[in-house]
Amino acid sequence: MPERVDFDPELHFLTRGYTQRVPPEYFADTDASGIIWQPDVYPEVLSLARKHHRTAIIDLGCGRAGKLAALREQSPDLDIIGVDFGSNIDWCRERLPFGLWLDADLEAATALPLAPEVIARSVVVCSDVLEHLTDPRPAMRLICWLLDRGAACAVLSTPARDKRAGAAHVGPPFNPAHVREWTQAEFRAFVASFPVAIERFELTRSDDGGGGLTTQLVVVTRRGEHR
Template sequence: MTAANFFVKPGYQARTEPAYYADIHDDGTIWQPDVYPLAAVLAYQYECRYIIDIGCGRGRKLVALHPEFEIVGLDFGSNFEYCRDHYPFGHWFEVDLENGGGVDIPPEILRQAVVINSDVIEHLVNPTGLMQLISSYLVHAKVALISTPERDLERGYQDMGPPANPTHIREWNLAELIALLSNAGLRPAYAGLTLNNDRDRMYKTSLAVIPGQSLTPSEARDLGVFCEQWLGASPEQREAAHPRHLSGLTHGDAAAAPAASPLELGTRHIDKGEYDEAFQVLTGALEKKTAATPIPAILFQLGRLAAFRQLDGDARELFYQAAVRDVELTKDIVDFYIDQVTRARSGQR
């Protein structure tokens, strides 16, 4: 996993030719349903007037934020033409991200802006130019949100590419995405999972929230805490936390917006290599188990944790206990070991 292959696991086969993504399919499903609402909430929090969407497609989710915010969309081809022709109230720029395109946005606008890059990076043969563009905006912009499918959760641990979606060049798991962004100077204040769509409602999309350079280290930490709490909150709790009172979620009222479940939180810690934290969260969940505790899934994650720590006997026993309780986990266990063997053969642990 190196910068040369954009931090995707060794042996992974990426596509070499990009296919244009025409954002014309609309069956009513909302993809990444939390990304744009979170961007709006952060824009309120930082008193921003503008939402800038890099790779906006046909702009359905972006235009829903108007007129509360001035909207700026970047795309090219038929997507750009559609936005320009149908939404005259927006600011639209034709930008070919694959070929290093960009647009200079005045600092006075960026200082009042939140940037979105939602499920775009996986479409690019070389995402370097995109990351440089986001980095240049964050010199002044308050925050950027970057999402992309989580490969291991969408395709399985054994997936070695190319992606099933013909318009995708490559896909990352969460740990690889964090490494890619951090190497480009885009170190996330928050990195975790979010809903893939409002139909399946499965946590199979990676989301990274990057603080702008104007934020202090303390403010960046508060940003990360707030994002985790907001994403873990129920719709009712989000509604109660009116944008004008968002500070209550990170200062003195954290209980109003609970964090993710122990299973989700433990899994995130494992994916980030935070093994001590993962062990504490997952074993704590078992100690306080109720009838609703997903014991097989927790045992599976503890098995992953043991395997990563090279406690092979413990891993086998935990995987066995998980499979006994839920036979459907057998496939996940097999996929996990296939991925581990692949990594070992390529010299990666």
């Protein structure tokens, strides 16, 4: 018998009755634990950039860009574009001379001030960001905007609630900077509500300290493209 689906489109396809945290704490990317979170996401972004012969990475919600810096060390030919706001983007501008750092509110931005030829040679990443946004739909629309203008693909990651707290935990999340955490079925429904094609949907490591496969990794392309 198929599993009963009771997702609420007005709640970003979370299960009806889920309690979001509004407002969340601002996420200042200052973790000094030495743990690398989502260690496999950015290497996958680089692999996709090489596969599609792209030379620019656009990171929506880049934080303090430690993983972008590691990619740049590995591939000095990459053009790095980081997008964030507040103290995170100020930090990048002050300390990281290699990138273009754009101040943008991902809950409001409808476009980015980038030349069409830059977008057309890019891969987009939005790693563990959507769960921090009170309204994640504008960020998804911005991803669609970038794909429509020629970005090869976008890599999304977010916690898998069913693999962490459990699907029966209906919020708010334990992390005070998270508004919500989706199960895999909920997140697939949320992503599929936008004009994108889901190329891959899988689990990846949450960290390099033995946290297990509890992070969702999704690769999307422009709907209608065949790869």
